Amino acid sequence: MDRGSGSGDGWVRCALGHKHWGIYGAAGLLVRHRDPSDGSEWVLLQHRAGWSHHGGTWGVPGGARNLGETARDAALREAAEESDLDLDPLRAADTYVDDHGGWSYTTVVLRSPEAPPVGVRGAESTELRWVRADRLHDLELHPGFAGTWPRVRELGA
DSSP: OOTTSOOOOSEEEOTTSOEEEOBTBEEEEEEEEEOTTTOOEEEEEEEEOTTSTTTTOEEOSEEEOOTTOOHHHHHHHHHHHHBOOOOTTOEEEEEEEEEOSSOEEEEEEEEOSOOOOOOBOSSSEEEEEEEEGGGGGGSOBOHHHHHHHHHHTTTTO
């Protein structure tokens, strides 16, 4: 890993002894939509490519933060690298930081006025899909997302 380049790509161990991707931490984008016709809550999830860390699980688009990059900027950059999601209509809602001591993952929560189809960009995803929030338990979730979802689900609601 080259800490001098500014790239956050690389593995680190946190104070809890867990192995994490992102020398400077990581961030992801949780996009939420409330259907005005029935009030149901939807979230945009990424089905992670099999070769990736916790491949085959569902989570939010995200990845390593670069040196000096804010969590919001990293989450938006990663979402743009991994999907063709139109970021312009999204509105800020909240953030949640999962701090492991020396490493953290920030979930940036944004609201979307619609739930349009979102295509895959790059090789880190096999699919992006809007999922009803009350049906997330039907999917095999990324362990980090599954662990924080009980706290994150109230943000930006």
